[in-house]
Amino acid sequence: MTQLDFYTLLPVMTLTIWACVLLLVDLFILSERRGLTAILAVVGLLVTMGVSISQMGREATGFNQMIVLDGFSNFLNLLLLLTGLLGIAVAYGYNRRMGIERGEYYPIMLFSLAGMMLMAQASHLIMIFIALELLSIPLYVLAAFAYPRPESEEAGLKYFLLGSFSSGFVLYGIAMTFGATGSLAIPGIVAAIADGTANTSLLLIGAALILVGFGFKVAAAPFHMWTPDVYQGAPTSVTAFMAAGAKAAGFAALLRVFVVAFPTLSDQLTPIISVLAALTMILGNVIAIAQTDIKRMLAYSSIAQAGYMLMAFVAYGNPAVQAVSVASALFYMVAYTITSFGAWGVVIALEKAEGKGLAISDYAGMGKKYPFLAACMTVFMLSLTGLPPTLGLIGKLYLFRAAVEGGFITLAVIGVVTSLLSAFYYLRVVVNMYMKTGDPEVARETWLDFTIGATALLTVVLSVVPAGLFAWASQALFIALK
Amino acid sequence: MLNPWMFVGLFLIVGLLIPVAAIVLSALLAPRKPNPIKLSTYECGMETVGDSWVQFKAQYYVFALVFLIFDVETVFLFPWALALNALPFFAVVEGIVFILILIAGLSFAWRKGMLEWV
Amino acid sequence: MVPVSYYLVVSVILFTLGALGVLIRRNALVVFMSIELMLNAANLAFVAFSRTFNSYDGQLFVFFVMTVAAAEVAVGLALIVAIFRSKHSIDVDQLSSLKG
Numbered sequence: 001m002t003q004l005d006f007y008t009l010l011p012v013m014t015l016t017i018w019a020c021v022l023l024l025v026d027l028f029i030l031s032e033r034r035g036l037t038a039i040l041a042v043v044g045l046l047v048t049m050g051v052s053i054s055q056m057g058r059e060a061t062g063f064n065q066m067i068v069l070d071g072f073s074n075f076l077n078l079l080l081l082l083t084g085l086l087g088i089a090v091a092y093g094y095n096r097r098m099g100i101e102r103g104e105y106y107p108i109m110l111f112s113l114a115g116m117m118l119m120a121q122a123s124h125l126i127m128i129f130i131a132l133e134l135l136s137i138p139l140y141v142l143a144a145f146a147y148p149r150p151e152s153e154e155a156g157l158k159y160f161l162l163g164s165f166s167s168g169f170v171l172y173g174i175a176m177t178f179g180a181t182g183s184l185a186i187p188g189i190v191a192a193i194a195d196g197t198a199n200t201s202l203l204l205i206g207a208a209l210i211l212v213g214f215g216f217k218v219a220a221a222p223f224h225m226w227t228p229d230v231y232q233g234a235p236t237s238v239t240a241f242m243a244a245g246a247k248a249a250g251f252a253a254l255l256r257v258f259v260v261a262f263p264t265l266s267d268q269l270t271p272i273i274s275v276l277a278a279l280t281m282i283l284g285n286v287i288a289i290a291q292t293d294i295k296r297m298l299a300y301s302s303i304a305q306a307g308y309m310l311m312a313f314v315a316y317g318n319p320a321v322q323a324v325s326v327a328s329a330l331f332y333m334v335a336y337t338i339t340s341f342g343a344w345g346v347v348i349a350l351e352k353a354e355g356k357g358l359a360i361s362d363y364a365g366m367g368k369k370y371p372f373l374a375a376c377m378t379v380f381m382l383s384l385t386g387l388p389p390t391l392g393l394i395g396k397l398y399l400f401r402a403a404v405e406g407g408f409i410t411l412a413v414i415g416v417v418t419s420l421l422s423a424f425y426y427l428r429v430v431v432n433m434y435m436k437t438g439d440p441e442v443a444r445e446t447w448l449d450f451t452i453g454a455t456a457l458l459t460v461v462l463s464v465v466p467a468g469l470f471a472w473a474s475q476a477l478f479i480a481l482k
Numbered sequence: 483m484l485n486p487w488m489f490v491g492l493f494l495i496v497g498l499l500i501p502v503a504a505i506v507l508s509a510l511l512a513p514r515k516p517n518p519i520k521l522s523t524y525e526c527g528m529e530t531v532g533d534s535w536v537q538f539k540a541q542y543y544v545f546a547l548v549f550l551i552f553d554v555e556t557v558f559l560f561p562w563a564l565a566l567n568a569l570p571f572f573a574v575v576e577g578i579v580f581i582l583i584l585i586a587g588l589s590f591a592w593r594k595g596m597l598e599w600v
Numbered sequence: 601m602v603p604v605s606y607y608l609v610v611s612v613i614l615f616t617l618g619a620l621g622v623l624i625r626r627n628a629l630v631v632f633m634s635i636e637l638m639l640n641a642a643n644l645a646f647v648a649f650s651r652t653f654n655s656y657d658g659q660l661f662v663f664f665v666m667t668v669a670a671a672e673v674a675v676g677l678a679l680i681v682a683i684f685r686s687k688h689s690i691d692v693d694q695l696s697s698l699k700g
Binding site: 126130147148150156157160167168169175176179182183233 | 608611615618619622628631632635638639641642645646649653655657658660661664665668671672675676679680682683685686687692695697
């Protein structure tokens with residue numbers, strides 16, 4: 001053990017220690033002053049963010065190469081910390097309004113976040129499994145956080161059952177990979193494959209099982225059935241956090257494991273992944289059209305977005321386009337995180353107790369009564385569709401370019417067509433807000449308004465100057481392991 | 483030459499035979515003269531009160547859950563304790579940190595009133 | 601010495617039984633037990649492979665899986681108890697208040 005070991009894992013450790021301490025400190029905070037816990041959690045996130053920023057551009061491995069610190073993990077750590085900050089900002093007022101202001105909320109969220117960050121840094125299959133569970137188990141709890149509301153309890157149980165089912169697949173896939181290569185460390189797996197000592201068929205089964213397991217986590221069709229129910233039943237603040245964070249972490253692990261460890265399997269896996277991507281884009285967008293509940297609609301939309309991200313992943317075995325695919329996937333993750341948080345923020349603003357205010361028709365008349373919120377929501381809907389002047393458009397352009405360069409023109413065409421299709425349901429929200437009359441009731445909360453405004457601003461501004469962000473994402477490379 | 487697995491098989495057969503024989507013999511030989519007192523539930527000699535199918539207080543399940551976690555987490559402490567002499571100083575500290583985390587969890591449960599017997 | 605393929609066959613059978621149980625059974629507790637069966641099938645495979653490769657990594661992993669599974673059990677059972685209190689049933693088919 002050296003100091004370098006700890007240095008590589010410093011952001012995750014800072015956050016974990018902070019969460020443990022916060023859990024205990026919260027016990028002594030009076031219930032009237034619960035807001036203090038949220039503020040302390042934000043301080044923890046900011047401290048961790050400072051640590052992460054100080055690690056920018058560094059590359060190191062620690063704990064016998066179980067943990068890596070590279071451009072990729074640093075980029076994702078910062079993105080995930082941003083997710084955490086936004087998650088707390090939207091939860092702060094919402095939890096109070098819904099009567100679920102329990103102090104455990106924030107420490108549990110920090111634990112989940114630590115799991116996500118560990119996932120981005122893990123380079124050993126044991127670490128990946130532990131990170132997966134560390135991010136999932138707190139999310140099961142958070143999904144059921146509004147107990148005794150039956151919808152929330154139900155969402156929690158469903159998420160729990162399907163989540164642990166998918167963990168079972170990941171675990172069995174890891175076991176098969178171990179059996180095929182005799183190693184659990186990614187460098188060891190790479191070496192075994194290079195030596196030709198690996199059992200190819202066993203390895204393929206392992207990789208496929210890992211793909212299925214993570215397919216559940218990132219809500220890719222046909223493993224998406226839990227998503228709408230869980231997203232609808234969970235408290236909306238949790239849904240927003242889960243949609244952005246769990247997806248980014250799931251893709252982080254997929255990218256690292258497949259790009260670094262399994263590039264030789266791409267001949268067999270690429271067809272499977274491209275079918276998954278196409279299916280996910282089509283199913284998500286088509287079913288979303290029929291939804292009348294905004295949470296369900298956004299849930300199907302998040303499935304569709306997972307399909308777009310999978311598209312970047314198809315060409316992972318082709319070294320020529322690998323770098324640009326990873327960069328465009330990361331860029332799209334940022335775009336999706338910012339946009340979806342904004343959209344969920346508007347949903348939170350309109351939601352009332354007992355699950356009222358969640359129908360798309362409840363948005364009628366927003367344009368007149370709340371021009372600011374309506375304008376922001378319009379930006380988010382345009383961005384999710386992929387229309388200018390938004391980040392979603394730029395993200396999709398990068399993704400489609402990566403797919404075309406990798407030779408997956410059919411997939412890119414499916415992507416464009418389904419994006420056009422998605423305009424139908426996204427713009428329906430906009431039409432409802434501006435063309436129909438109604439009297440919506442909105443909760444104004446400082447932090448919520450701030451989040452919505454800031455994410456809308458970012459969505460537009462970053463779309464004008466995307467080059468810097470994309471250049472940063474392009475430098476977010478995997479460390480070369482010996 | 484006897485297969486070493488024969489012993490396992492033999493052990494299984496004998497192990498099954500003895501209890502089965504005991505049950506069958508007692509069923510055949512024992513006299514049966516039931517009366518209400520004999521049929522009542524045995525509660526260490528006290529007289530039975532109420533039905534034996536009662537709902538347990540839900541309070542118990544929180545104990546069970548807390549126990550479950552702490553019971554299984556000690557799995558890490560056994561190898562640590564066994565190898566304590568051979569471990570470098572740092573690994574000893576790591577084990578202590580692990581115990582501290584467990585203590586933090588325990589004190590959380592305590593403060594939340596989960597350890598109180600209602 | 602029993603060859604590793606025997607263990608692997610048992611493990612695959614256990615895993616399949618677990619996966620089938622999740623898909624077929626309707627009682628949340630039984631579904632949950634099936635998931636545990638899947639995890640333990642993986643554990644068996646880990647220990648068997650660990651023996652063949654003469655490496656402790658697999659056995660080590662089993663420790664972690666066991667503890668992680670315990671954490672999962674605690675959360676899962678708490679959720680099931682909460683559902684049972686409000687619905688007086690843990691049949692997963694009756695969990696249908698979320699639809700659209």
